[in-house]
Amino acid sequence: MRVCRHVILLFAVCLSDESCSNEACSAKFSEARAKEFWAEIQRQGLQLHIRRKIMAEKAFGGLPARNRTAMVLSDDVFYGRAIMKIPRQALITVETGRNDKLKSEMTRFLFEEMTLQKVFNITSEDYIHLLSLAYTLLAERRDADSVFIEWLNATKNEKVFALELSSRQQQVLVGTTVEGAIQEMAERRDLIWQTAPNLTFFKRRPVSMEEASWALAVIMRHGRVVHPYQDQREVRDPRMYIFPLPELLDVALHPNPGVSIGFQEEIVINGKREEDLVLQIARRDMPKGEEIFLWPGRLSNSEMIARHGFSFRENPVGIGRNVSQPPSWSDKKDSKGRKEYDLYNCSSLEDFELRFNERGFPMRSFVRCYRISWFINNGWYSPALKNRMRELNKWPPPEKYTKSDWLSWTQADAEVNRVILEYCQYMRQRLKETMDANTAEDFRHSKDPTDRVLWHMRSEESRTFKNCIVQAKKIKT
Numbered sequence: 192m193r194v195c196r197h198v199i200l201l202f203a204v205c206l207s208d209e210s211c212s213n214e215a216c217s218a219k220f221s222e223a224r225a226k227e228f229w230a231e232i233q234r235q236g237l238q239l240h241i242r243r244k245i246m247a248e249k250a251f252g253g254l255p256a257r258n259r260t261a262m263v264l265s266d267d268v269f270y271g272r273a274i275m276k277i278p279r280q281a282l283i284t285v286e287t288g289r290n291d292k293l294k295s296e297m298t299r300f301l302f303e304e305m306t307l308q309k310v311f312n313i314t315s316e317d318y319i320h321l322l323s324l325a326y327t328l329l330a331e332r333r334d335a336d337s338v339f340i341e342w343l344n345a346t347k348n349e350k351v352f353a354l355e356l357s358s359r360q361q362q363v364l365v366g367t368t369v370e371g372a373i374q375e376m377a378e379r380r381d382l383i384w385q386t387a388p389n390l391t392f393f394k395r396r397p398v399s400m401e402e403a404s405w406a407l408a409v410i411m412r413h414g415r416v417v418h419p420y421q422d423q424r425e426v427r428d429p430r431m432y433i434f435p436l437p438e439l440l441d442v443a444l445h446p447n448p449g450v451s452i453g454f455q456e457e458i459v460i461n462g463k464r465e466e467d468l469v470l471q472i473a474r475r476d477m478p479k480g481e482e483i484f485l486w487p488g489r490l491s492n493s494e495m496i497a498r499h500g501f502s503f504r505e506n507p508v509g510i511g512r513n514v515s516q517p518p519s520w521s522d523k524k525d526s527k528g529r530k531e532y533d534l535y536n537c538s539s540l541e542d543f544e545l546r547f548n549e550r551g552f553p554m555r556s557f558v559r560c561y562r563i564s565w566f567i568n569n570g571w572y573s574p575a576l577k578n579r580m581r582e583l584n585k586w587p588p589p590e591k592y593t594k595s596d597w598l599s600w601t602q603a604d605a606e607v608n609r610v611i612l613e614y615c616q617y618m619r620q621r622l623k624e625t626m627d628a629n630t631a632e633d634f635r636h637s638k639d640p641t642d643r644v645l646w647h648m649r650s651e652e653s654r655t656f657k658n659c660i661v662q663a664k665k666i667k668t
């Protein structure tokens with residue numbers, strides 16, 4: 192009877208078929224409930240203009256050549272039109288959670304009583320959202336009648352790559368830019384595991400380590416950033432939602448946000464109905480058959496491997512992480528100093544991260560933002576720099592500046608190059624010190640897929656920092 196409460200119509204299905212044992216009956220019931228749910232989602236405007244296609248993929252990044260399933264457009268989609276329209280009710284988010292008691296308790300626990308802050312000393316919004324999503328996801332997974340059963344089944348073996356490594360394999364991460372990844376991921380997993388019993392829903396059957404690991408892996412792999420409604424963009428940060436649609440599991444990731452299109456929330460008026468949707472909008476005319484992609488987040492190849500076990504041929508996010516926080520930086524977003532940085536798109540500390548491509552060149556944002564911070568700190572700043580964005584982004588710097596402020600630019604460049612060289616030398620040295628000949632030999636010839644991916648990552652880091660040193664030494668300042 193428990194399962195019959197939601198949809199009156201389905202009572203008939205349950206009660207009329209007298210031959211059905213409890214189990215068969217409830218299976219039939221969940222099937223009917225899922226059908227009903229998805230029919231309603233269709234009525235609310237679900238549209239996915241995508242279909243599967245097999246594509247050949249060359250060997251890369253320690254992975255062999257293979258045929259992969261891609262998602263391509265099933266129709267032409269014109270500029271400004273939706274590739275996907277997904278009713279919010281079809282997503283897993285705190286707001287759409289199907290267990291009202293859990294939802295209200297969770298809201299109190301996470302957002303109102305500040306328990307996390309008081310008991311666990313956690314203030315980061317990222318963690319709070321991670322937990323809210325993890326609890327909601329786990330409740331859904333425990334519901335044998337979940338309408339997302341097909342997607343839950345397909346994701347049931349999801350794992351965080353770094354947390355599955357043997358101690359021998361963990362050694363390969365030491366000295367790399369992602370040596371902290373194991374601890375970072377384990378902390379998040381443990382937080383899910385430790386805090387869950389605070390909610391009555393998880394008291395009787397505590398969250399197991401396996402469940403916590405699964406929830407973390409699914410959020411890392413399938414959580415997608417969604418930009419808020421147009422009128423809320425100023426006041427609300429983008430949120431992570433889970434898209435439990437089996438079709439989306441086959442959409443490949445692409446690291447270039449210009450290629451992989453983000454999602455946004457929108458209320459669409461359709462006749463007299465208001466549809467609360469999450470959309471993926473084409474930013475140019477896109478022909479039928481073109482592959483579509485999702486964005487994995489701002490992750491370097493090393494960070495991709497630590498989380499997901501694979502990387503990209505080309506990745507606009509460089510390898511590195513070390514932040515050179517400017518002395519004048521303030522944590523307050525609306526402070527005067529921060530507003531000045533905003534003008535140059537240096538709006539977060541991420542823009543000050545030392546990250547390099549494989550040829551050894553720093554990311555543009557670092558060069559631009561570090562120069563600006565140098566001008567500010569040394570009294571050379573002028574609002575007129577806003578008109579010199581191209582020069583601010585340029586690296587390596589020109590041999591000679593022709594404008595009257597050439598001296599300050601030359602000095603800023605010398606400082607940028609000094610910071611770069613110091614970091615790359617430090618990283619290269621660390622990579623050398625943390626690897627011995629035997630381990631290198633062992634991994635270089637290993638046929639194990641995980642070993643190969645790890646070794647590829649380490650080699651890419653070595654090449655990157657080596658090239659960075661070569662480039663930095665070429666610059667005469």
Ligand SMILES: *[C@@H]1O[C@H](CO)[C@@H](O)[C@H](O)[C@H]1NC(C)=O
Pocket residue numbers: 247256257258
């Ligand atoms: C991919 O599929 C094609 C055609 O079915 C086949 O000839 C080829 O061997 C496959 N490649 C791999 C790496 O499996």
Ligand SMILES: *[C@@H]1O[C@H](CO)[C@@H](O)[C@H](O)[C@H]1NC(C)=O
Pocket residue numbers: 312
């Ligand atoms: C809480 O965390 C902050 C930074 O994350 C740390 O500086 C502080 O010492 C911590 N407080 C306690 C009581 O652990």
Ligand SMILES: *[C@@H]1O[C@H](CO)[C@@H](O)[C@H](O)[C@H]1NC(C)=O
Pocket residue numbers: 340341344345
């Ligand atoms: C679950 O997934 C497996 C393959 O991973 C499939 O064989 C099985 O039929 C699925 N079960 C359900 C209930 O969808």
Ligand SMILES: *[C@@H]1O[C@H](CO)[C@@H](O)[C@H](O)[C@H]1NC(C)=O
Pocket residue numbers: 306310385386388389
């Ligand atoms: C939450 O759970 C933790 C560990 O399970 C416990 O130490 C803490 O006191 C609990 N907090 C609340 C508010 O129940």
Ligand SMILES: *[C@@H]1O[C@H](CO)[C@@H](O)[C@H](O)[C@H]1NC(C)=O
Pocket residue numbers: 535536580
């Ligand atoms: C700053 O960032 C925004 C949004 O990412 C972009 O549209 C704009 O062109 C950027 N401006 C510069 C000067 O890079």
Ligand SMILES: *[C@@H]1O[C@H](CO)[C@@H](O)[C@H](O)[C@H]1NC(C)=O
Pocket residue numbers: 513514613614615617
């Ligand atoms: C950043 O790099 C410098 C070397 O350039 C190093 O001394 C420092 O410890 C690094 N900081 C972090 C947080 O890794």
